[in-house]
Amino acid sequence: MVSRVHTVRFRHNQAIVVAAIVAFIGALPLATARWWLLWVLLIPLAVLVWAWRSGTDADPRELRLRALAGQRRITWDRVAELTADPRGRAVVRLDDGEQLVLPAVRAADLPRLISATGQELPESSR
Numbered sequence: 001m002v003s004r005v006h007t008v009r010f011r012h013n014q015a016i017v018v019a020a021i022v023a024f025i026g027a028l029p030l031a032t033a034r035w036w037l038l039w040v041l042l043i044p045l046a047v048l049v050w051a052w053r054s055g056t057d058a059d060p061r062e063l064r065l066r067a068l069a070g071q072r073r074i075t076w077d078r079v080a081e082l083t084a085d086p087r088g089r090a091v092v093r094l095d096d097g098e099q100l101v102l103p104a105v106r107a108a109d110l111p112r113l114i115s116a117t118g119q120e121l122p123e124s125s126r
Contacts, residue, residue: 008116010104011055020048055104056090058116063092065103074100076117082110 023044031040050068057064063074074094081093084107093099105113 006116007057007059008112009055009057010102010109010113012051012104014051016051017048020044020051024048056102056113058113060116060118063102065100067103072100082114084110 021044024041027040027044031037046068054067057066060076062076063079065072065074074092078094078096079092080095083091083093085091085101088107090102090105090107090110090113091099092102102113
């Protein structure tokens with residue numbers, strides 16, 4: 001019998017993808033006016049890939065922080081604390097003191113993130 005691992009995915013708002021597509025289309029006349037202006041298309045293309053790819057994935061084994069060009073895996077046993085910063089972003093503090101902002105995770109998403117570990121929040125914190 002194969003057990004399935006439930007992964008919770010947090011992604012940026014899809015309006016960023018739409019804005020990048022509109023910016024790409026809007027940059028086409030400028031980029032095609034001269035060959036040396038083709039680089040202008042790379043900016044909305046990079047934003048599009050970043051918005052589509054970046055975010056945080058969580059399952060009972062690990063956190064996966066995804067960025068434009070790479071990812072970082074953090075096992076739950078390395079996590080010392082999950083908290084929010086003053087701007088409302090979710091932050092993870094690791095056992096070595098390093099703090100990382102979780103991409104696309106807001107403070108309000110912390111209960112959903114914790115539930116991905118398979119643990120329950122105490123009643124007083126809900």
